[in-house]
Amino acid sequence: MARRLNVAVCQTGPIARAESRADVVARLIALLETAAAGGAELAVFPEMALTTFFPRWDLTDPDEIRAFYEREMPGPDTAPLFAAARRLKVGFALGYCESVVEDGRERRFNTMVLAGRDGAVIGRYRKMHVPGSEAPEEGVTVHLERRYFEPGNLGFPVFSFEGVRIGMAICNDRRWPETYRMLCLNGAEMVLIGYNTPLLLTETPRLAHLRMFHNHLPMQAGAYQNTVWIAAAAKAGVEEGQALIGGSCIIAPSGEIVALANSLGDEVIVHRADLAMNEDCAKAGFDFARYRRPDEYALIAQAAGPRRPATAG
Template identity: 75%
Template structure:
């Protein structure tokens, strides 16, 4: 309940600044429990939402309706499909009326199923399976909105698929540790590598990106933060400056998308998927 109260307070701040749509971090309702090697099934089940909205998240949806400000929220989802319980790392998109518009299930699940020596404990594959909804794009007040979660942002196909599906804005939630045990030599590049794929994705696909991160110390692990809003030009238009609860806003000029497309990335004019496939066939299989 404390997490929901904090989210409502942040949504109120965003609405007071004139925001029409907000994005919250990945797994915003709980700690990032995949950092632990848990074995108690009842304890594990307690981290998942079996419905959305549920009794507590309905309060956040009610606030959205009152404030007329929609939001995207990352959470751990448990659902029965195909006669079995399935668990996904999920993001829900809620409209200004407080109603669920749609959801996305994280495609790129990082980490492992059990601890590995010399590697930061990150057992996301133990607790989640890859998403099965593809890269859907939803209509939000006349704007086409896509969703992504954490590790998705590092893969170019995430941005390409969302934008081929018509996204104008992509909302991202993430949790990223400040340090990785397996790569101490790259520690000074953590924030650079955080923003780099998102800026490249925005530029190459002419899309607005709003990315929201947990920050500060959580259960003994320092989280990177770096929440940002990125323009289709690849520029960071707004950037968080602290590791506390913070709201950043920017009024996105959707006309900038067309401007950037005219420069280099008009998919309809320049992209040639049929030729790419032909070249691949000529190359033959890899030995």
């Protein structure tokens, strides 16, 4: 019997700093309803889908910072979204800012939660590749994620959703090949990604015309090299003065973009993912059991000698 999953990408437009959780959740529910009307069984929302992208600011007021984080999921503000999932019978992955007490102290993570079609939490992922810095740097786009979040401590978990193996990743994770490799070694058949990505970087103006190309390139490569489906949701548009790229998409294991958002606002795209493509694409070029030679890689690396330092010019 053919295995297929109707997946939706729910892109959002900008979220204002003053926008309430209730208003944002109402927008997400409207997107989920659109996804359900399009036949979706699973939807993915962007990174930090409940708030503006606050790491663009050098904030110092603890109460102001604390207001951006969720201490439970679902909580009073987000419960309506989980209720909508139950009503619509559409699962979802939601990016949010998590505050949790672990090891006797408060810890903060950039997190994505996976909920089933019954609205129950299946699992969560915490962003591993946290970019930026802890303090503003001259000539560099303000991006202080490392001040507000620590790297994830859950590894690359994979969860069962209606019998489909689902992995998750967040923003900068999508640029690193090990993200896809680890998820797929753990059995992922589909990877859900959320991101907030500036259109321009002060430090690299000559690369400005490549921002969308560099957005899609690693995801298409990750899909192709690991024979996995990818569904990626952006927060897009001009948010609090900073332009964010869109380009939300669904990518087949062949590396082909099969669905692509056209706007910089709230938008839903849906695709019926044929999970047999994973195996077909593996047969076509990436039969790991037959062709990978992990026992030889270390010997090759030793013979080649050490790489130059990452900071070398």
